[in-house]
Amino acid sequence: MSANALPHVVIVGGGFAGLWATRALARDRVRITLIDRRNHHLFQPLLYQVATAGLSAPDIAAPLRHILRRQRNVEVRLGEVTAIDADARTVALAGDDGADDSRIGYDYLLLASGATHAYFGNDAWAEHAPGLKSLDDALGIRRRVLMAFERAEAADDPAERAAWLDFAVVGGGPTGVELAGTLAEIARHTLKDEFRHIDPARARVRLIEAGPRVLASFPPELSDNARLKLERLGVEVVTGHAVETIDGDGYVLAGERVPARTVLWAAGVAASPLGALLDVPRDRAGRV
Ligand SMILES: Cc1cc2nc3c(=O)[nH]c(=O)nc-3n(C[C@H](O)[C@H](O)[C@H](O)COP(=O)(O)OP(=O)(O)OC[C@H]3O[C@@H](n4cnc5c(N)ncnc54)[C@H](O)[C@@H]3O)c2cc1C
Known part of the structure; x- marks a missing residue:
């Protein structure tokens, strides 16, 4: 044949x-x-x-x-x-x-x-809070994170410096937990002694989860354990609050504006848009 x-x-x-x-x-x-x-x-x-x-x-x-x-x-x-x-x-x-x-x-x-990021109808947030799905995403986030410490080191204004040292990860699933934990490790350990005008260990790393606990798809005791370990690493874990808006200056949480130059998105996924090209039923996340 x-x-x-x-x-x-x-x-x-x-x-x-x-x-x-x-x-x-x-x-x-x-x-x-x-x-x-x-x-x-x-x-x-x-x-x-x-x-x-x-x-x-x-x-x-x-x-x-x-x-x-x-x-x-x-x-x-x-x-x-x-x-x-x-x-x-x-x-x-x-x-x-x-x-x-x-x-x-x-x-x-x-x-x-595969899947893509979902911003729950707030697509304008994507520019300010990149998600992590591809190599390009990862390299873009790496650039942002490393540049944030550089910009903080060069900033004269204390408020500006603080904003560059303020990191937020939105979404407490596995990706958000991994990202927040690693950011805290970088700030507390990897960059130790490398800067002269800032102390990277003073960076604030916040993990923001709208639901009542992180790692919601795992048993509650694992969520508690993850939270404890994150807090020991220096991550501030916020649960029960959804971010209200995200822009180039920071984000709003529980009515309070937080100046933060680095916001990362790990809060939602949607099915690949290709499924919509088929004439078949799909669920709310676009899955066939
Ligand atoms: C940051 C992160 C961490 C994860 N950690 C874990 C973990 O620890 N354990 C675990 O089990 N799972 C984990 N996952 C989930 C796991 O990676 C996914 O479930 C898995 O990759 C899905 O495989 P897939 O083949 O369906 O899709 P993908 O791996 O996303 O592959 C889809 C492919 O389709 C291509 N594509 C998309 N659209 C088009 C198009 N229109 N034309 C041509 N090509 C296209 C893409 O380029 C891609 O190569 C993680 C996911 C992420 C994002």
């Missing part, structure tokens, strides 16, 4: 789901096209380490082409899927200018395009 006569499986997304599905089909008589808008597979669980300068990007990302180089039935394609025509069985890929560039036909389509 020529390769073209084999069933064509198109897999969108080279994360855990898409990559493992690709591997699971290694011995099947199919031809696979794995499409991702990024050229790499990313180990998201350690993203916070890149965001806080503990690891570098190649430690947690590897090119999809390299990972799959020996799997002969797969072709990797770099591109962003922007449309799906389920009747014609094609997906459209965007070109560099964002316009539909080419269409790829399929016999079977697997959507494994």
Whole structure:
């Protein structure tokens, strides 16, 4: 049978789901096209380490082409899927200018395009409070965090300096807990003795959770334990309050404006928008 006569499986997304599905089909008589808008597979669980300068990007990302180089039935394609025509069985890929560039036909389509940040209708907050999903996000957060200490060191005005040393993480799930804990470790330990005009250990790291406890998806005793450990690291844990607004100067919490130059978002996820292109029921978070 020529390769073209084999069933064509198109897999969108080279994360855990898409990559493992690709591997699971290694011995099947199919031809696979794995499409991702990024050229790499990313180990998201350690993203916070890149965001806080503990690891570098190649430690947690590897090119999809390299990972799959020996799997002969797969072709990797770099591109962003922007449309799906389920009747014609094609997906459209965007070109560099964002316009539909080419269409790829399929016999079977697997959507494994992951999740994205949700700002609960406050999309304007995204600019001031970046979330952590991709390598670009992690490198952007790393830049912000390290620059905050530099700006504090250079600031003459005490209020300005305090605002640069005020860090807030919104959302007390696993990502928020990891980020806040690591920020406190950086401030208290990693940067010790490295500055002359500021004491990084005096930085305020706040973890803000709207619900009654952090790590709400875990048993309560683990939440209590996490809170205790965070507080021992110097993190101020605030529960039961949702951030009311976020802008370039800081945020408002319980009616009080807090000048803080570094606010990070770990509060919400929504399903990849690709699910909305299918004519199928979805839940409130957009999941098929
Ligand atoms: C910071 C962080 C920490 C985490 N820690 C843990 C942990 O400790 N333990 C745990 O079990 N889980 C953890 N998770 C969750 C875990 O990483 C995810 O559940 C998992 O990555 C989901 O895999 P996926 O393949 O569904 O999606 P993803 O890994 O997100 O992969 C989706 C892929 O689709 C691609 N894509 C998206 N849209 C398009 C498009 N339109 N066109 C082309 N390509 C597209 C993306 O580039 C991406 O490569 C963490 C997640 C994050 C963000």
